[in-house]
Amino acid sequence: MAEAAMKPAMTWQKLAAPILVVLILSMMVLPLPPFLLDILFTFNIALAMIVLLISLYTLKPLEFSVFPTVLLLTTLLRLSLNVASTRVVLLEGHTGADAAGKVIEAFGHFLVGGNYAVGLIVFLILVLINFMVITKGAGRIAEVSARFTLDAMPGKQMAIDADLNAGLIGEDDARRRRLEIAQEADFYGSMDGASKFVRGDAMAGIIIMLINIIGGLIVGVAQHGLDLATAANNYTLLTIGDGLVAQIPALVISTAAGIVVSRVSSEEDLNQQILSQMFGRPQAIFLTAGILALMGLIPGMPHTAFLLIGGILAGAGYMLLQRARAEEAAEALPAEAGAAQAEEPVEVGWHDVAAVDRLGLEVGYRLVPLVDRHQDGDLLRRIRGIRKKIAQDLGFLVPAVHIRDNLQLKPNSYRVTLKGVTVAEGEAIAGKFLAINPGRVLGVVQGQPATDPAYGLPAVWIEANLRDQAQTYGYTVVDTGTVVATHLTKVINEHAPELLGREETQQLLDHIAKQYPKLVEELTPKALSVTGIQKVLQNLLEEQVHIRDMRTILETLAEHAGRTQDSDELTAAARGALGRAIIHETFGGAQELPVMALEPNLEHILTQALATRGDAGAGLEPGLAERLVRETVQAVERQENAGLPAVLLSPPAIRAILARFLRRSAPSLKVLSHAEVPDGKTIRITSLIGGNT
DSSP states (O other), X not given: OHHHHHHHHHHHHHHHHHHHHHHHHHTTTSOOOHHHHHHHHHHHHHHHHHHHHHHHHOSSGGGGTTHXXXXXXXXXXXXXXXXXXXXXXXXXXXXXXXXXXXXXXXXXXTTTTTOHHHHHHHHHHHHHIIIIIIIHHHHHHHHHHHHHHHHHHHHHHHHHHHHHHTTSSOHHHHXXXXXXXXXXXXXXXXXXXXXXHHHHXXXXXXXXXXXXXXXXXXXXXXXXXXXXXXXXXXXXXXXXXXXXHHHHHHHHHHHHHHHHHHOOOOSSOHHHHHHHHHSSOHHHHHHHHHHHHHHHHSTTSOHHHHXXXXXXXXXXXXXXXXXXXXXXXXXXXXXXXXXXXXXXOOOOOGGGSOOOOSEEEEXXXXXXXXXXXXXXXOHHHHHHHHHHHHHHHHSSOOOOOEEEEOTTSOTTEEEEEETTEEEEEEEOOTTSEEEEOOSOOSSOOOSEEEEOTTTOOEEEEEOGGGHHHHHHHTOEEEEHHHHHHHHHXXXXXXXXXXXXXXXXXXXXXXXXXTTOHHHHHHIIIIISOHHHHHHHHHHHHXXXXXXXXXXXXXXXXXXXXXTOOOHHHHHHXXXXXXXXXXXXXXXXXXXXXXXXEEOHHHHHHHHHHHTTOSOHHHHSOHHXXXXXXXXXXXXXXXXXXXXXXXXXXXXXXXXXXHHHHHHTTOTTOEEEEGGGSOTTOEEEEEEEETTTO
16 A cells, blocks of 8 residues: 555656646746736745755755756746746736736835836846856856866775775775765766856846837837836836846855855855854954954044944954863863872782783874874774775684874884784874875876885875875875775785684684584584694685685585694695685686796606605705796796786695795795686696796
């Protein structure tokens, strides 16, 4: 029943806009009685006021994204009413001032005192204000905003991608922000064109007024036999009333357009912004009051007006000053109360032994606002997003990040610690933005040269007002919190194996046991200890293999744990079971796999030398080891320059040892074994390593 009741409502909602447009266009053709004209003119005024008030209470322009269309429809409505009223004025104007309805009579008689000369001047002034000041300014703002919005789109898209890759936002948030960017460009582009409607409406108002006056004189004198003075009085007053009743809503709509396009997006509406920014500084109000008081004391000046306004401003400034002092006292009260509570000295105990943080972030005092909720710091929220993103990517929950301030650091410095040891450091300037040069920029922005602490790219610290310019030039612009969060994300990914401790492994197994209790019960502790499972998982993470598919990993360990307890052999078995995921992570859905390979003679030598050794360096002749490293590094460079993943295919027996041996010289290299390549994939050898061996 509810669905049946909703269907007619949905049908009328879909038909509302077409019916409205058809009715507006019909008014240009169909004659309307004076009473209906009164209703429609009143509706036009009410609609203009609604649009103005909505523009005052919006927080950002996109909240009123339908405004360009509303601007077109209201312009069409005014023009249609002008045409309909012109028909009535010319047909019935000889009968008196109320021939076109009471609204036009009121605007033509009461507002301008029945004096058509005064009405004509007022009408022209309103048209000039609307056409030359408000509409022209709003159109210029919309034009410039549209241009800069389109120029800044690539930089904003890259900033969204950077936040997504850093784990600061999810896919839904990224999709929403991309949609907002597209809507913003569409909005300002539409406003740039819609402002031309208002300018055309102003010009049409002047032309319609001239036509009505001249046509009215001709009709009144030639057809109805009125004398020239009577015809001029009747038709001019009706024309001026008609023009004013249309131009006043047009002026209101134009004002709303100017307010919308000149707004700066914030968390406050226009009223709150004006009160907080213009009347939030008692010093400025006191100074203004003093200046007005001095002007009021000058002989010949209007003393009452100047001294009255000066006194009102002085009183307002005093009230604001008292309010500010009361707020400061309220904030200081909890701190004083806390300091007044003296603690009794206690004996030294185990609670005085500080535990080492698994993962820590220390910041200089100028970066404290980034991690302080009371100062709108959002780094804590970002770090929660990082942990969530890494958990989704790697398959386990990293320990919480312990954040503390460190006065021994430079004011703008920070460092990341792992088990109490510093593993990464960087500098970030609070309140500024880091413009990172990805390698293809169109210009240079002014700022403090720097280096991206996460990836070592050249960058510049810039002021907030240069952000759009930098994005237009092609820089990737990020705020201070994103700089620190991105660096922290990189450090966590690089040290993921060390962060997977025995406690985290047990928690992971407990989580898996909720879904597969029999599997976990069969594996541990009967077949393999938690420590053994931890070592296998650490080996996988060390070689950048995620452990999201824990069911496959545990099933493989349960299958092979009865035969061997060696972590390297169990890791190799797990990699073989995860082969399809490993290949997909590296090559995507490609059918052909472009890989590097060892020259057969070198492969044979390495198999004999390394298969029975646990250390590659001890099993290779020094000259051969040096040549292997050199040629591998060269092959990796060629592979990456060609836009291909750096992958070396090797026999299963030496894959693990070879990967550890080459990891330091070629960090981006992935060493895969033949056993990890799924059936159905085609291998293409791009280069052979050791061709001269």
